[in-house]
Amino acid sequence: MNTAENLAGNTRVLLVDDDPDLLRLLSIRLKASGFDTRCSTSGESALAALASQRPDIVVTDLRMPGMDGLALFDAVRQQDLSLPVIVLTAHGSIPEAIEATRRGVSGYLTKPYDAAELIAQIQRAVGQAGGGSEPAGESWRSAILTRSAIMEDFLQQARLVAASEVSVFIHGPSGAGKELAARAIHKASPRAARPFVAINCGAIPEQLLESELFGHVKGAFTGAHRDHDGLFQSARGGSLFLDEIGDMPAALQVKLLRVLEEREVRPVGATRSVPVDVRIISATHRDLNMARAEGRFREDLYYRLNVVELTIPSLAERREDIPLLAQHFLQRLAARYQRPVNTFSPEAMTLLVSAPWPGNVRQLLNVVEQTVALSTTPVIPASLMLRALQGDGGAIESFEEARRRFEREYLIRLLRLTEGNVSQAARLAQRNRTEFYRLLSRHHLEAGAFKPESGEH
Structure with missing residues (x-):
């Protein structure tokens, strides 16, 4: 069997067309070439099908009642940035082709289409989508342990945006691993060999944050005894991660916007600006849409930072990862503290999996550390786990x-x-x-x- 036949046999195609006869004909032709096809007669039903099983590619008609092909493409992109979409239409025109291409569809064919050309486009699109991450292997995400489908989807999106230079905004609750995700994006990017620099914008007093970000010159303020490169200069050629960007003071938001627009920084007390080349990754647990509406976060800065938004799932949304993460933390902490602990009792693990975890992965690490430090047996019992969960400050939600x-x-x-x-x-x-x-x-x-x-x- 040749490579094309191998690819066809492993490719799941979701076909979308409001004409049942054309849909059936297209399905027959693709099945005859070895593709696994599913059919939907509307954009809305196609989205439902996507929720139940992810295909490898979507082939959709352009003109349909209700949700048309481009609207479906936009909805697919919101759910899965890496899923290729090919658009078919009997109303082909240059403006429509330009609009489809501008939005990023993987292919565009007019009816009556050539079946061989459609199959070639499907194989080409699936090959590009499936092969993009292979050369880099999995080392870029090695620090993130998961067997969760929702987390795998997040990582798939992260891997896709890593290859570009766009600014990335990561939204998610505290302790969910936003910095780990930012580091993974950096490692998967063309900037991987250059520095990754992180700063928590909410943990540094306002009067010091400007100096930390942009640097200062000697004598700029009391205590400035020498020139100091800011983090923008330290991250030159690499990535700068601005954590808890929602806590940045308003005055600094203006200065940060200017840096992003002009691609140069002016250290505190300096008379000349310095060019900078960094990729910005930002994150917050706050609702920036609400902050924008209330005037606490600049709308123009928001759109500069949020070119692509990724939402990292909470630990409660990926409970299947809790045993994996807990065992990993246990082994690491047992080695650090030289404790003869190697596993959890089934009852203790049940408590872990069913806990609410408002503090997410950070809280899980804290709870496991407590149990390892206090355990006197190789197996952590449920009584000790219950004590750690009840005594952990993070277990009390606001x-x-x-x-x-x-x-x-x-x-x-x-x-x-x-x-x-x-x-x-x-x-x-x-x-x-x-x-x-x-x-x-x-x-x-x-x-x-x-x-x-x-x-x-």
């Missing part, structure tokens, strides 16, 4: 964290109960559809992910 967690879990229960039917879920919650969609958006939930498989093949 009112805001508890309300946010309740809201999210409540919405998930509703969507599971109604199988993703927003109208039914909104009625049960006694909220109108607009407000319910706003709640889903706030918690980064997609109703389509809870719909059952369409059954269209």
Whole structure:
């Protein structure tokens, strides 16, 4: 069997067309070439199919009632940046082709299409999407342990954006691993050989943050006994990670915006600017959309930083990773403290997996460290684990964290109960559809992910 046939046999294609006859014909032709096909008759049903099983490529008609092909492409990109999409249309025109290409579709064919050309485009698009990360191997993500599908999806998106120079904004709760993710993006990027520099914008007093970021010259202020390169200069040629960017004071937001626009910094007390070449990765646990609306974060800076937004899942969203992470932490800490501890009892592990984890991976590490330090047996018992969980300060959620967690879990229960039917879920919650969609958006939930498989093949 040749390479093309191998690729076809392993390729899952989602076909989308509002004409059932054309859809059936296209499916027959692709199946005859060895592709595994699934069919949807609308953009909306295609999104539901994506939620149940990820294909390797989407082939969609352009003109469809409701959600058209380009709208479907935009929705696919929001869910999965690496999933290629090919657009077919009987209404081919230069403006439509330009618009489709500008948005980043993998291919564009007019009807009646040539089957051989379509198959060639599918193979080419899948080969590019699947082979882009192979040369670099997996070393770029070696510090991130996971067996979770939602985390794998996040890493897949991170790997895709790493190859470009765009600014990346990572949103997610405290302790979820935003800095680890930023380091992984840097390692997977063309800048990997240059420095990765991180700073927590909320942990440094305002009067010192400007000097730390942009540097200062000797005599610029009391205590400035020598010239000091700021972090922008220290990260020259590499990546600068601005953690908790939502805590940056307003005056510094203006100066940071100027640096990003002009690509040069002026150290405190200096009369001349210095060119800088850095890739910006930023992160926060705060809701920057709300901060923008309230005037606490500059809208122009937001759009400079948030060219691509990635949302890192909380530990509660990737519970299948808890045993993996806990065992990894246990082995590392047992070696550090020279303790004869090698595993958790089944009951202790059950407690770990079912805990709320408002402090995420950072809290998990703290709890495991407590149990390793206090354990007198090779197996950590449930009693010791319960003591660590109850005594851990991070186990007591703030009112805001508890309300946010309740809201999210409540919405998930509703969507599971109604199988993703927003109208039914909104009625049960006694909220109108607009407000319910706003709640889903706030918690980064997609109703389509809870719909059952369409059954269209």
